[in-house]
Amino acid sequence: MKGTNVAIVGATGMVGQEFIKVLGQRGFPADSIRLYASDRSHGRKVKVRGEEIEVRETTPDSFKGIDIALFSAGADISKQFSPIAAKAGAVVVDNSAAFRMDPEVPLVVPEVNPEDIGKHKGIIANPNCSTIQMVVALYPLHRANPIKRVTVATYQSVSGTGLAAVDELTGQARLVLEGKPAVPRVYPYQIAFNVLPDIDVFLENGYTKEEWKMVEETHKIMHAPDIAVSATCVRVPVVIAHSEAIQVEFTSPMAPAEARRILSKAPGVTVMDDPSGRVYPHPVMAAGRDDVFVGRIRKDASHPNGLVLWVVSDNIRKGAALNAVQIAERLVQK
Numbered sequence: 130m131k132g133t134n135v136a137i138v139g140a141t142g143m144v145g146q147e148f149i150k151v152l153g154q155r156g157f158p159a160d161s162i163r164l165y166a167s168d169r170s171h172g173r174k175v176k177v178r179g180e181e182i183e184v185r186e187t188t189p190d191s192f193k194g195i196d197i198a199l200f201s202a203g204a205d206i207s208k209q210f211s212p213i214a215a216k217a218g219a220v221v222v223d224n225s226a227a228f229r230m231d232p233e234v235p236l237v238v239p240e241v242n243p244e245d246i247g248k249h250k251g252i253i254a255n256p257n258c259s260t261i262q263m264v265v266a267l268y269p270l271h272r273a274n275p276i277k278r279v280t281v282a283t284y285q286s287v288s289g290t291g292l293a294a295v296d297e298l299t300g301q302a303r304l305v306l307e308g309k310p311a312v313p314r315v316y317p318y319q320i321a322f323n324v325l326p327d328i329d330v331f332l333e334n335g336y337t338k339e340e341w342k343m344v345e346e347t348h349k350i351m352h353a354p355d356i357a358v359s360a361t362c363v364r365v366p367v368v369i370a371h372s373e374a375i376q377v378e379f380t381s382p383m384a385p386a387e388a389r390r391i392l393s394k395a396p397g398v399t400v401m402d403d404p405s406g407r408v409y410p411h412p413v414m415a416a417g418r419d420d421v422f423v424g425r426i427r428k429d430a431s432h433p434n435g436l437v438l439w440v441v442s443d444n445i446r447k448g449a450a451l452n453a454v455q456i457a458e459r460l461v462q463k
């Protein structure tokens with residue numbers, strides 16, 4: 130693809146802003162970058178690679194001449210405009226949940242299933258943030274010793290919900306410390322100094338949709354529909370980076386030292402695991418960084434073939450913008 134023209138849809142959002150940052154930091158070979166958002170943001174100026182660019186309202190005509198369109202404006206906007214963008218000749222990398230489980234749409238984490246990129250018909254889906262960091266850590270282990278079962282509890286930061294949620298956490302924290310009532314707006318209950326086991330909507334089976342995405346998306350990305358997965362997704366008062374406590378059952382025993390050896394060579398993974406020196410990843414250190422950080426690797430005392438891991442990653446970068454740009458980079462290389 131010579132002279133790549135890029136459109137960012139949802140450019141003013143949390144992930145949209147990160148798209149701009151990541152494209153610049155990685156020197157993405159874009160001839161032009163066009164910014165689109167809702168009519169609320171029309172006319173706003175945003176700095177892109179040192180140059181002020183005006184944000185425009187997304188319309189069906191926005192995609193003429195565009196080669197790659199990065200979407201992060203919610204599932205409704207993606208459903209409305211991605212097919213139009215694809216028809217206009219762009220390849221869409223969509224961060225919403227709109228097309229992830231569509232059998233015609235590849236769902237890609239470049240460290241796991243880059244070969245699926247080539248199967249696209251105009252739209253490629255970027256997975257859910259919690260799923261991305263989990264499969265980046267699990268896939269190299271799965272290749273060495275097939276995984277049979279995974280149970281995971283997540284500790285998800287408020288930036289996953291967007292800018293309004295970040296404002297809600299910081300605003301509530303101030304109010305609580307001043308002894309004033311913290312009125313919830315974005316979340317159903319106070320999120321400052323609290324945790325809520327409630328991300329996305331509740332399903333009939335008792336799981337939330339966020340939890341169910343971790344089941345279905347893991348199967349699709351790893352091409353491993355037989356892995357049994359159960360998740361509990363929890364919102365915590367952290368601004369950036371999601372953490373996960375993961376219990377893995379392998380086909381045969383896996384020593385923690387073997388897992389450390391495999392993960393220390395795995396793409397996109399940094400092992401931080403030295404209990405004697407209190408070395409383990411946590412959200413504050415992971416925010417703003419690219420890798421998926423893994424620590425607390427130990428034998429699962431409840432199962433002979435089990436391991437327990439602690440996995441932390443920046444949900445806005447690897448969980449969203451960086452993963453999408455890595456997909457776009459592979460499209461450009463083709």
Ligand code: 25A
Binds near residue numbers: 138203224227258293
């Ligand atoms: O349906 P989904 O897939 O679950 O996604 C729903 C929302 O989740 C976020 C993203 O939010 C998306 O809008 N999201 C999706 N995938 C994510 C992921 N993997 C993800 N977040 C993290 N990881 P967001 O971060 O873009 O914004 C969240 C809310 O904050 C509002 N907001 C933005 N700037 C603000 C602000 N609030 C206060 N002050 C500010 N300065 C934001 O409102 C949103 O409600 P918004 O209007 O800015 O809309 C979010 C983005 O969508 C663009 N948009 C809206 N309508 C259109 C549109 N773009 C094109 N055409 C439209 N018609 C907005 O321009 C903005 O970029």
Ligand code: L14
Binds near residue numbers: 226289329
């Ligand atoms: O499905 O609010 O990609 O933390 C990821 C962020 C769903 C909501 C997705 C959040 C979104 C989630």
